Amino acid sequence: MAGLVLCEPKELYNILNQVTKLSRLTEPNYLCLLDVRPKQDYDESHVITAHRVKKKAGQYVLPESVDLECVRYCVVYDSNTFTLDATLKVQDENSEDLESEDDEREDSDRLPCGAAIECGRVVSQHTRQPVLILKGGYELFSAMYHFFRTQKIIWMPQELDAFKPYPFEILEGQIYLGNFAQACDPQIQKDLKIKAHVNISTESTPFFVGDSDKLLHIQVRDSVDCNLFPFLRLLCHFIEVHLELDSVVLIFSTRGINRSCAATIAFLMHYHSQSLKRSWASVKSCQNSMILSRSLVVQLSQWEKVVLGNIITDIQEPFC
Structure with missing residues (x-):
């Protein structure tokens, strides 16, 4: 039995947006x-690709189309479960002889179990990975990411192939990490309420042209020896100013897997005064396809010395 883990809305958002050549939602075991x-609630709207779990004779009927044992992520949500600290009311078939007064006293001491937890415990008997229970349920997730609501029940393979992922959320509602195509998409700018761009590429987007207060364009080519280090202090200052103004920032490069990731790691090191290793892990948990060049790893190690006064992370170790 794999067990249950509470899943933040941001985590599910980033899971939905993982991509290789195509969206990872196209993978049957992802x-x-x-x-x-x-x-009635499900038919009104639900999170994209979600299956509704039915109940028959008081038992959850799991979807037969999914091989739960092979699934990388299994996420269960109800309307608004916020905690795993709830107890299932276990009905003992041999307790019929107990006095009803004792039963009522025992029931009053128990917390009601959310439907997501109840179902999650059933699902966890069939999975190798922990079952994720969405914190805040559908109500919180749909309020934060309204653009991932749908009434669609059946998804054809070609529809999933055409699904356009959104930028990864690094700091909740504050910093997003993406690619050039996402930075050029007006719907994404609107949905995420993007107010500033950090463009680490030689290309230009149609947004914030000529507005140095909202656009930081670092024209560094994507090469094995690209040098981002001289711009890191300016980059961190630019982003920090916008966070103080409650402006949402999108950091991006051409593919969103190398230069922009290095810039995001550098900012987290500065903003949280934390090590390269910890900042790397934080970004990697959001952007699973991150691949940094060796040159940028060395530059981040130098930046760690600037931020913390010493090199803490051994970049020879396979921490990445």
Whole structure:
């Protein structure tokens, strides 16, 4: 039994947006998203690709189309579960002889178990990975990411192939990490309320042209010896100013896997006064396809010395 883990809305958002050549949602064993709300609520709207879990004779009926044992992520949500600190009311078949008064006293001491937890415990008997319970349920997730709501029930393979992922969320509602195509998409700018760009590429987007207050354009080519180090202090200052103004910032490069990732790691090191290793892990957990050149890793090690006064992370170790 794999057990249950509480999943922040940001984590599910980033899971939905993982991509290789195509969206990872096209992979049958990547994500199983289960909705345990009533049918009426599910039909009204649900998270994209979510299956509704039905109940028959008081038992959850899991979707037969999914091989739960092989699934990388299994996420279960109800309307608004916020904690795993709830107890299932276990009905003992041999407790019929107990006095009803004792039963009522025992029931009053128990917390009601959310439907997501109840279903998650059933699902966890069939998975190798921990089952993720979405914190805040559908209500919180849909409020934060309204553009991932849908009424669509059946997704054809070609529709998943055409799915356009959104930038990864690094700091909740503050910093996003993406690629050039996403930075040029007006719908993404609107949905995420992007107010500033950090462009680390030689290309230009149609947004914030000529506005140095909202656009920091670092024209560094994507090469094995690209030098980002001289710009890191300016980059961190630019982003920090916008965070103080409650402006949402999008950091991007051509593919969003090398230069922009290095810039994001550098900012987290500065902003949180934390090590390269810890900042790397934080970005990697959001952007699973991150691949940094050796040159940028060395520059980040030098930046760690600037930020913390010493080199703490051994970049020879396979921490990345």
